[in-house]
Amino acid sequence: MPPRQTPQQVDGRKTRWEGQHERRRAEFVDAAIAAIAAHGSEVSTQQIADRAGVARTRLYKHFADAGDLQRAVAARAGELVTAALQPVWRPTGTPMEMITNAVDAYVSWLRANSALYLYLSRHTGTLDAVADVKTAIGRHLARIFAGHLTALDADPSSAEPLGFGIVGLVDAASVRWVEDPGGLTHEDLTRHLARWIWCVLDDTLRSAGLSLDPHQPLDLVDPAASPQPEQA
Known part of the structure; x- marks a missing residue:
């Protein structure tokens, strides 16, 4: 039977995951801004995903929807x-x-x-x-x-x-x-x-x-x- 995790271990994993999640969001926002510069104001989500080097569905593991991504881009702007x-x-x-x-x-x-x-x-x-x-x-x-x-x-x-x-x-x-x-x-x-x-x-x-x-x-x-x- 594997050893039982302590609350500190669980909290440490949660903190690391949240940090990784925020880093990936930031990377995708930077990719979105680069895609906008390359493709213009009517850039598609697919073009943003291509710029980030991931599948389109991968973006939505870090953003609730297109509006969430747009708000993140606006904040970065x-x-x-x-x-x-x-x-x-x-x-x-x-x-x-x-x-x-x-x-x-x-x-x-x-x-x-x-x-x-x-x-x-x-x-x-x-x-x-x-x-x-x-x-x-x-x-x-x-x-x-x-x-x-x-x-x-x-x-x-x-x-x-x-x-x-x-x-x-x-x-x-x-x-x-x-x-x-x-x-x-x-x-x-x-x-x-x-x-x-x-x-x-x-x-x-x-x-x-x-x-x-x-x-x-x-x-x-x-x-x-x-x-x-x-x-x-």
């Missing part, structure tokens, strides 16, 4: 875009440099991951992770703007709509540009967006009787005081 946007979370330099670097980071991510963005857009409810990142950006910008306006003895009440408005401008313009560049280069789009954003910020400051040079360092609020958001 949120992590990727959060990591790519360090110039947003940790802005440095002059106001114009901060704006330009942040815009360039977002346009660069969207350009490199346009198929992934469209894939998420096609599946109702799975875009939440990326939408959460955009919400986090809007709130982050609002905190920075409110801090600067307060430090300049100006009314900070416009900070939140200003932050979210800028996110909407950059996202809508960038998504459309990826679909149809219309003769604009990446550098052109980044330059235009940075200038437009500064025009909005400048008008906000001037309405409060303030004027700043966008090419001079601004050291009123420590950007590190607004922490990077948790990954979506």
